[in-house]
Amino acid sequence: MLNYQAEFAERAAFGQELNFARLEFAARAENVATARALVAALIAARPEANWDITVAALEEIKVAVSEAVSNAVIHGYGEDASRLVTLTVRQYQFALVVQVADEGVGIADIAKAREPDFTTGQEHLGLGFAFMESFMDELDVQSAPGEGTVVSLLRLLPEVEEAAPRAEQL
Amino acid sequence: MSFSFQIHNNTVWAAISGEVDMRIAPIWRNALDRELAASYARNLTFDFTEVSFIDSSGLGVVLGRYKRVASRGGKVRIIGANRQVYKILVLSGFAKLMEIEPPEQDAAGGVAKC
DSSP states (O other): OTTOOOOOTTGGGSOSEEEEEEEEEESOTTHHHHHHHHHHHHHHTOOSTTOOOOHHHHHHHHHHHHHHHHHIIIIITTTOTTSEEEEEEEEESSEEEEEEEEOSSOOSOHHHHHSOOSSSOTTTTTOHHHHHHHHSSEEEEEEETTTEEEEEEEEEOTTTSOOOOOOOOO | OEEEEEEETTEEEEEEEEEESTTTHHHHHHHHHHHHHHOOOOEEEEEEEEEEEEOHHHHHHHHHHHHHHHHTTOOEEEEOOOHHHHHHHHHTTGGGTSEEOOOOOOTTOOOOOO
């Protein structure tokens, strides 16, 4: 599933591919910050060519990445640090695509998993997918029980759309 | 990242700094629960002045403690959140449950947009 690439409706608007990075890391809690840092560093390394995104937009992207990686670590692998999460980042002229893949338990009912849920386990809130949807332009989830999950996140950049905060009340 | 507690005016003041994600969440949750169990203070105030980032793992800890304090008739407040943190608190519906201090106006005099 690693080489899976999500089919985003806005694909035509991405422009030229500028950069590509892929990182494998152990399914450990501290690597959620590692993933956020990599994405933030890649964005910071592209101040030219329309990548002048606002602090608010950067923070929204970081929350979405954090949620996707937390899901992989907690739900995909049950925090089994011997397992690996793969983070893939593709930077385009007018878009950022972040993919978080695990080979863990998978999700049987993706639609149900994506519904905001304030009840399951008060400690994880059930808002991970809701934040990913609120803060990104498109979200693609591929999963199969026993095979793993690939979450792909798309954020369009200012030349295509104002980099205003896009969150609305859930 | 670090956290601390003070008890003042019948309120547990819980300050935390840095990035509040799944790395710190379980540790902070246990410490908060110990503090709440050991104290007779009725209310809980979260001081987020030094919080640079929070996601649903951190918010889950806040919500869980809210339920506990509210069930005992106490009030929960969040102070000092920066714009990004404030925005995610509001987005999560927390403003309906607890008092959240809005972020200060920025240097240019603009009001935080949420």
